[in-house]
Amino acid sequence: MGFNLFSKEKRFFSLFDLKFWEIGRDTIMALTKTYEEINEKIKKGKAVVVTAEEIIDLAKEEGISKTAAKVDVVTTGTFGPMCSSGAFFNFGHPKPRMKMQKVWLNGVPAYAGIAAVDAYLGATELPEDDPCNKVHPGSFKYGGGHVLEDLVSRKPVKLEAIAYGTDCYPRKKLETTITIDDLNYALLFNPRNAYQNYNVGINTTNKTIYTYMGVLRPNMGNANYSSAGQLSPLMNDPYYRTIGIGTRIFLGGGVGYVAWHGSQHSPLAERTEKGVPKGGAGTLAVMGDLKQMRPEFLRGVSLIGYGVSLAVGIGIPIPILNEEILEYTLVTDDDIYAPVVDYGVSYPNGEPGNLGLVTYAQLKSGKIEIQGKEVRTGSLSSYPKAKEIAQILKEWITSGKFLLTQPVQNLPSIEDDITIKPLVIR
């Protein structure tokens, strides 16, 4: 098609109801769809749902207009370590009652500076007696992420709490064992997940370094990346036109929601012509009932020399409301560029710049070329898991048990003035 009815310059077209619009020989049915219409089809078991991988070939075969008319939902997926994750708990009151000033789960401290018997356990928290990097590189065998995995695995977890005692909450000490089913409330709340794109880590120094991007060997011995690329949620909706506050999602194996834009959400990052950011850019704050989640999609991870984290599985449905939205979902690994960043020198020192851009197609081939040198690649993000998530979400929607939600508020996008500032030390 020579032009796009819904490109920004011509957006006024969307004001009309464009059903039965005729262009040349193609009669295009239902150029626009609403969330309600898509949900009606889902309820009747008639929705056409494909994954963000499948849509690429389908649109190539059938063309944009036909595909936009035919497909109702495109499902995305990603699975990888997402450090800004954690969960709120309510333990219930013991007898006598207790304020729970400090709380530990399997020896890992949880933040209890909120109401009595509530606490928040962060994914990167470590036991106070962890040797950390005293003998470098530390192995970081167990932490917050692992406690969360143990909880969703329905394993017993040791709960310890202390308090100073008040007239209303007299108990000062407690030690017991709980499982997730004993908890009154377990809410996974992750302030920064699903980074739209990410750096590729490399090391130009002559020593091995241990980073959150994994082990990076000296003299650019290897390079690590972390994104599902063409399957990644925000890559398929680069300007956040459908993913917003209230969007119902797959989270850790259960149902969750987008709560807000994530911390460090940075829509104004440099982008390609197709709108794909050439670095970090958008992030999501997500939440969901931890009790529904499964260890296959919520895994504690240990990063040697760095710390612990939580690998989170996220899948987001994208309603194909019009051709513009469909075209965004056609993004391929060849269209997505990531900056190769030196974690040996520039990154730790907060200096800008990179050693060039590479595509996810190149990264996934197992080797990239940097400054004339062939460098092997590894990934922190699991593509098979991302695919599995997109597939599960597709089945949930096809079977009629997962309905789409229209965002109650869009996330800040390129029209909004949101930038991430470094911290100035005064």
Add this chain to the structure above:
Amino acid sequence: MTVCKKVVLRFDSKIVEKPIIYSLIKDYGLIPNIIKADINPHKEGYLVMEVTGENDQYAAGVEYLNSLGISIDALDEKVAWIEDRCMQCGLCTGLCPTHALKMSRPSMQVSFDGDKCIVCEMCVKSCPAKAVELHF
């Protein structure tokens, strides 16, 4: 007939000073490939290597090492990849020096070929999911 064996040599502090690998190459025509070693002056040491050579050369080399009081054992340290625990991220595949851990493309599924493994333990240290273990 050519043999290729992975062995562990253990020696006491007196032998540490002797150039045994040099002798294995020069006098016995063997091709040692050192995989891992911990040898310090005045201390006991060990060395893990893959040795390639003709059968009779290998036998003579072993006899030479035994005559020096060096113990030779087959490498029975083994890396075990626990598929159930693997998250299929593939971080190890960018580090594994022999491609024993490798990724099939385009499926991006990780697989492990124990025969290619030289027990460098890079994967054991770097696996975020602790899906690789060292078995003795």
